[in-house]
Amino acid sequence: MSSMVEKYRNNFLKEVEANVEEGEWVKMCMQCGVCAGSCPLGKHWAHPPQEIFMMIRAGKREEVLSSDSMWMCTSCYNCIVRCPRELPITHIMHGLATYAKRLGLVPKKQPTAWFSQVFWDNMMKKGRVNELKLGLSLYFKDGFVSGIKESLKHQKLGMNMMKAKRMSIAELFGGHGIDKVSDLQKIIKKAEEIENARIESYGK
Amino acid sequence: MAKYEYSFYPGCSSQKGASSSNLARSVDTMCEELDIKLNTIPDWNCCSASIGYGGGGVLPRLTLSARNIALSEQHNTNQDIVATCAACWLATKEAQERLADDSGLMADTNTALAEAGLKLENKTNIRHMVEVLIEDIGYDKIGEGVKKPLEGLKVAGYVGCQTNRPFGIDGESFENPMYLDKLVDTLGGESIKTYEKKVQCCGGALAFSEPVKSQEMIHGIIESAYDNGADVIATPCPLCQANVEIYQDEINAKYGSKFNMPVVYYSQLIDVAYGRNATDSSLDGQVIKAKKLEEIAGK
Numbered sequence: 001m002s003s004m005v006e007k008y009r010n011n012f013l014k015e016v017e018a019n020v021e022e023g024e025w026v027k028m029c030m031q032c033g034v035c036a037g038s039c040p041l042g043k044h045w046a047h048p049p050q051e052i053f054m055m056i057r058a059g060k061r062e063e064v065l066s067s068d069s070m071w072m073c074t075s076c077y078n079c080i081v082r083c084p085r086e087l088p089i090t091h092i093m094h095g096l097a098t099y100a101k102r103l104g105l106v107p108k109k110q111p112t113a114w115f116s117q118v119f120w121d122n123m124m125k126k127g128r129v130n131e132l133k134l135g136l137s138l139y140f141k142d143g144f145v146s147g148i149k150e151s152l153k154h155q156k157l158g159m160n161m162m163k164a165k166r167m168s169i170a171e172l173f174g175g176h177g178i179d180k181v182s183d184l185q186k187i188i189k190k191a192e193e194i195e196n197a198r199i200e201s202y203g204k
Numbered sequence: 205m206a207k208y209e210y211s212f213y214p215g216c217s218s219q220k221g222a223s224s225s226n227l228a229r230s231v232d233t234m235c236e237e238l239d240i241k242l243n244t245i246p247d248w249n250c251c252s253a254s255i256g257y258g259g260g261g262v263l264p265r266l267t268l269s270a271r272n273i274a275l276s277e278q279h280n281t282n283q284d285i286v287a288t289c290a291a292c293w294l295a296t297k298e299a300q301e302r303l304a305d306d307s308g309l310m311a312d313t314n315t316a317l318a319e320a321g322l323k324l325e326n327k328t329n330i331r332h333m334v335e336v337l338i339e340d341i342g343y344d345k346i347g348e349g350v351k352k353p354l355e356g357l358k359v360a361g362y363v364g365c366q367t368n369r370p371f372g373i374d375g376e377s378f379e380n381p382m383y384l385d386k387l388v389d390t391l392g393g394e395s396i397k398t399y400e401k402k403v404q405c406c407g408g409a410l411a412f413s414e415p416v417k418s419q420e421m422i423h424g425i426i427e428s429a430y431d432n433g434a435d436v437i438a439t440p441c442p443l444c445q446a447n448v449e450i451y452q453d454e455i456n457a458k459y460g461s462k463f464n465m466p467v468v469y470y471s472q473l474i475d476v477a478y479g480r481n482a483t484d485s486s487l488d489g490q491v492i493k494a495k496k497l498e499e500i501a502g503k
């Protein structure tokens with residue numbers, strides 16, 4: 001029985017099942033397309049989720065992992081609640097994005113991939129997000145000159161937020177953070193080590 | 205002793221000088237009125253929201269939330285964790301469920317937590333503040349405390365995504381959840397049942413990385429509120445609130461619209477209806493002033 005099933009599972013599907021968050025669900029997709037029709041940014045995806053799932057089953061490794069599709073996910077969870085097979089599609093998209101990032105296959109200058117990493121680094125520095133620095137890194141992502149231009153363009157927005165006391169210059173100098181930052185960093189480093197070891201051992 | 209008591213996960217955006225500090229202030233007032241005591245989880249950390257996946261794999265992300273749950277179990281023992289931020293609630297609840305379902309991930313998480321001498325039991329309920337209002341207190345009880353009904357205030361109840369999906373509130377439909385409308389009606393306001401953008405995505409974190417695509421959706425969310433005669437949009441989600449409120453100038457410049465639609469939190473509606481002033485209700489935290497609410501608060 002298991003060998004009969006095995007022969008329909010190519011190497012890439014097996015790799016996704018082993019290494020991608022909730023990847024073992026991919027084979028359950030029945031190609032109905034409800035996810036594609038439910039996605040708020042659906043029209044911007046090169047390959048909607050059900051197509052990605054079929055491409056995984058067809059072994060199109062490079063095409064899937066270098067696609068910018070899964071980076072279009074807004075995490076709205078519409079696809080999850082509507083999927084008749086109850087695939088955790090949002091998580092699989094996050095998982096594919098994470099895996100593509102790990103393998104260095106993300107398209108250059110993919111804005112959400114970039115922002116996601118900046119968010120993570122920002123948060124890990126002090127254990128909490130520094131919104132002001134996060135916003136500024138967004139404006140200054142293409143260098144100093146365009147950063148000044150972007151900042152001026154959004155100057156009114158910033159002033160509005162400061163007036164409402166929902167943005168604070170104090171965040172530039174230190175700002176909010178947790179007490180036991182080094183504890184948190186140790187914990188997350190360990191989690192990364194465990195995950196890396198598991199994925200690196202795949203296929204060995 | 206307070207009537208209701210919970211362990212509280214406030215989240216990054218609720219901190220002083222951060223983008224939803226107005227939500228935090230209005231929730232404080234609301235909790236005062238409803239006799240809810242919130243015990244903040246000591247030294248809570250960011251959950252990495254739903255955008256951290258480009259930086260952290262699934263185990264590091266789950267471990268972030270696991271640390272918060274472990275700290276809560278240690279310091280606020282036997283108390284449900286309550287979050288006011290949609291992403292905080294979602295990430296924490298997701299971690300709780302995933303770790304309960306997967307003993308391998310759970311073991312790995314505890315190995316990581318042990319680096320700082322922490323241990324996750326994972327026996328804690330993770331809840332949204334709206335669940336506290338609806339399930340623990342109830343509409344009737346909330347209605348009893350109304351001193352200044354929100355008469356004539358037409359409210360477009362914008363539930364958004366993550367307070368609604370995938371977990372939902374009170375077993376309601378994902379397509380047309382009614383709790384926000386019911387809450388508005390309970391407070392004497394007029395909920396707009398025909399507001400068809402109730403569960404439309406605003407772009408979430410992609411409002412930063414994909415502003416053009418996101419603002420197209422935000423434009424629709426506001427336009428529909430105008431088409432339905434709304435005085436104000438109300439929402440439970442901090443990112444929905446910010447995304448829909450603060451880009452209206454940019455959207456007007458791009459689409460030639462003249463939007464000036466206030467976007468408030470359910471907690472602010474409760475504060476005002478309970479007779480609290482504009483400051484207690486954090487109406488001073490609006491980028492677009494909620495004039496009709498201010499009028500009611502000033503009466």
